[in-house]
Amino acid sequence: MATNLNDNEVSFVPPFLKKIFEYIKSTVVWKSIFRVGYPDTMPKRMAVMRSSFYMHIFPTKVGVHGMKIKYGWCMGGITFFLFLLLTVTGILLMFYYVPEEHRAYNDMKDLRYMVPYGVVLRNMHRWGAHGMVFTVILHMIRVFYTGSYKPPRQFNWTVGVLLLLLTLLLSFTGYLLPWDQLGFWAVTVGTNMASSTPLLGYEGPFSKYLGIQIDNDIRFALIGGTRIGPNALVRAYVWHCVGLPLIATALMIFHFWRIRKDGFSGPM
Amino acid sequence: MAETKTDAMIATQPGYERMASWPYFIWIVLLCSLFITILIWVLSMLFNAPLEEAAEWAKTPNPAKAPWYFIGLQELLVYFDPWIAGVLIPNQILIGLILIPYVDTVPEVQGCYNYSRRKFQFLFFTFGISLWFFLIITGQLLRGPSWEIYWPIIDYPLGGNEWIYPGHPFKASQAKLHSLSLPVGITISLIGFVIGMTLPVLIFKNYFKKLGIIRYSLVMVHVLLTLAVVGKIFLRLFFGIKYVIVTPWFNI
Numbered sequence: 001m002a003t004n005l006n007d008n009e010v011s012f013v014p015p016f017l018k019k020i021f022e023y024i025k026s027t028v029v030w031k032s033i034f035r036v037g038y039p040d041t042m043p044k045r046m047a048v049m050r051s052s053f054y055m056h057i058f059p060t061k062v063g064v065h066g067m068k069i070k071y072g073w074c075m076g077g078i079t080f081f082l083f084l085l086l087t088v089t090g091i092l093l094m095f096y097y098v099p100e101e102h103r104a105y106n107d108m109k110d111l112r113y114m115v116p117y118g119v120v121l122r123n124m125h126r127w128g129a130h131g132m133v134f135t136v137i138l139h140m141i142r143v144f145y146t147g148s149y150k151p152p153r154q155f156n157w158t159v160g161v162l163l164l165l166l167t168l169l170l171s172f173t174g175y176l177l178p179w180d181q182l183g184f185w186a187v188t189v190g191t192n193m194a195s196s197t198p199l200l201g202y203e204g205p206f207s208k209y210l211g212i213q214i215d216n217d218i219r220f221a222l223i224g225g226t227r228i229g230p231n232a233l234v235r236a237y238v239w240h241c242v243g244l245p246l247i248a249t250a251l252m253i254f255h256f257w258r259i260r261k262d263g264f265s266g267p268m
Numbered sequence: 269m270a271e272t273k274t275d276a277m278i279a280t281q282p283g284y285e286r287m288a289s290w291p292y293f294i295w296i297v298l299l300c301s302l303f304i305t306i307l308i309w310v311l312s313m314l315f316n317a318p319l320e321e322a323a324e325w326a327k328t329p330n331p332a333k334a335p336w337y338f339i340g341l342q343e344l345l346v347y348f349d350p351w352i353a354g355v356l357i358p359n360q361i362l363i364g365l366i367l368i369p370y371v372d373t374v375p376e377v378q379g380c381y382n383y384s385r386r387k388f389q390f391l392f393f394t395f396g397i398s399l400w401f402f403l404i405i406t407g408q409l410l411r412g413p414s415w416e417i418y419w420p421i422i423d424y425p426l427g428g429n430e431w432i433y434p435g436h437p438f439k440a441s442q443a444k445l446h447s448l449s450l451p452v453g454i455t456i457s458l459i460g461f462v463i464g465m466t467l468p469v470l471i472f473k474n475y476f477k478k479l480g481i482i483r484y485s486l487v488m489v490h491v492l493l494t495l496a497v498v499g500k501i502f503l504r505l506f507f508g509i510k511y512v513i514v515t516p517w518f519n520i
Contacts, residue, residue: 045288055294061286062293065379074300081301085308105322112319123312131308133337144368144393147378147386154369161365168337175335184323185332189342193354198518204351205518227325266379 057256059263066264071146075139076259079167080252082132089125090241097177099237101230104179129171136167148265156258159251166248173240176233187236188228195219330413340403344497346415347504349519357497361396364490368393371483388475396494445504447511447519454513460499464492 011018024030025037039048046060066072096115097107111118140160143149149157176187195201195217199210202217214226224231321327334342344353377385412418448456465488469476476484503509511519 039290042288045290049289055290058289058293058297060289062289064285064287067287067293067296069296074296077297077300078304081304082308085305108319112316119316120309120312123315123317124308126317127311127315128308130336131304137337140365141397145381145390147380147382149369150372150374150378151369157369158366161362164365165362171337172335178319179323181320181323181327181329182318185329186334189332189334190338193341193350196350197355198351201351201355204355228323 057260059260063264063266065266072264073138073142075135075142079132079135079139080256082128082135083248083252086125086128086132087245089121089128092121093125094241099177099233101179101233104177104233108178108180125174129174133167133171136164140164143265146265153258153262153265156255156262159255159258163248163251163255166244166251170240170244170248173236173244176228176236177240179233184228187232191219191223191228191232194222331411331415333407333411336404336408339407340400343403343407343411347497347501351518352520360490360493367486367490371479371487373483392491392494399494399498445508445510447514448509450514453511453520457512460496461492464488464495 013021036044036048036051039045049055049058049060093111096111096118098104108122111122113119115121143157143160172187172190175183177183195214196204197207197218198204199206200212200218201207202212202214202219204212207217214220220226222232222235223229224235333339341353341358344357347353348357372386372389374386383390409420410417447453465485468488469484479487500512503512513520
């Protein structure tokens with residue numbers, strides 16, 4: 001299959017520019033970075049994937065079946081891409097945001113009215129986050145309907161379920177950070193449910209026999225107080241920006257490694 | 269050998285067509301990334317992310333709603349105590365999802381959309397997903413102040429105030445509710461459980477044999493729990509039953 005794909009190509013590049021390109025490509029520096037050369041033959045196409053650290057996340061060859069848009073909807077890839085987009089916008093947002101009770105909301109106002117492109121930055125983070133929750137659910141639905149969780153991919157489905165949960169938790173912890181009425185009360189409603197946990201929440205069944213009270217139950221551990229306050233804000237911030245992304249990244253590495261080893265699902 | 273088939277082994281099968289990742293796959297990834305970036309960017313230029321007034325402990329909004337993906341659980345609070353709606357049900361959903369590949373072992377049907385050879389799996393999963401989104405849509409669009417049913421968008425109760433009279437199932441705060449006595453509740457639950465567990469064994473004998481007792485029990489317990497959630501919603505809406513089982517420690 002070693003056919004040269006550039007044989008009949010019409011070139012619009014002036015000859016002197018071509019000469020300059022040829023010279024640059026022949027330098028030691030260029031060759032040390034792009035070791036394979038332009039991948040215009042099948043062996044080079046394989047080599048360019050195999051020899052690059054970042055490209056190596058993709059296989060050198062993929063099954064035609066699994067590549068079809070109508071089969072996979074690209075939903076897993078889009079979810080991961082949104083995670084990357086959220087990481088970038090999230091890091092930029094961290095420059096302008098301090099998780100302090102009296103400052104957080106003012107920082108949101110600054111982002112909207114003072115920071116150049118701050119409003120677009122925050123909007124992209126917000127809509128991207130909603131999008132990620134939606135696409136990860138669609139990804140799960142697609143994987144179920146195509147039966148792609150079946151052997152040998154059972155455990156990767158389990159990791160996927162955990163990643164779904166982490167996506168929801170990431171979105172939920174981010175909800176509190178603007179410190180406005182919307183996030184504040186949504187997180188109040190959400191965390192109040194934890195106080196009803198059997199045995200571990202102070203309003204839950206059987207917990208009174210364990211000496212569980214409002215100031216030592218699971219909700220107290222989650223929000224660092226008996227109601228949503230400055231401690232809850234810092235905890236949500238740290239979980240949102242450090243803890244949960246680290247756990248999610250660790251699981252994603254596993255998730256993608258298994259897909260890389262097992263290949264895209266296809267008819268057996 | 270179907271248990272441990274790897275990519276390399278699948279690739280050696282006749283009729284399995286493959287192509288180079290470069291440039292075809294990379295091209296799809298690049299286009300997809302560009303498309304999503306542009307989509308999110310355009311959305312961000314057109315619509316501002318919501319930002320309400322500064323958080324204030326003394327000002328409780330009515331209703332205070334959870335984020336949309338958790339609002340299904342909040343909607344279940346109408347029908348269940350918080351330890352069931354907020355703790356037991358979400359945990360059980362996670363456990364159920366994780367169990368799926370270990371209880372559904374028909375390895376030949378994979379890698380394609382195939383309804384006819386896995387009807388039960390299709391129907392149960394679709395039912396569960398639909399229920400989840402039905403609860404989200406109800407909670408997000410149809411619930412207004414005091415968690416009453418409202419028209420979406422319009423700030424007005426469903427059918428007007430006169431239409432909702434005390435005891436009507438849609439008027440949550442004014443409905444006249446009663447609970448079943450403990451023996452009746454336990455008897456009904458037990459009968460439901462026993463019939464639910466044994467009836468499919470008698471009707472679908474092959475299915476039971478194929479699954480084995482452990483897988484069958486795991487599947488049926490989750491099916492019955494899902495149906496029980498729907499059943500409780502019906503009991504509450506149309507018979508005004510608040511609890512099926514009442515004990516000094518917890519109510520279901």
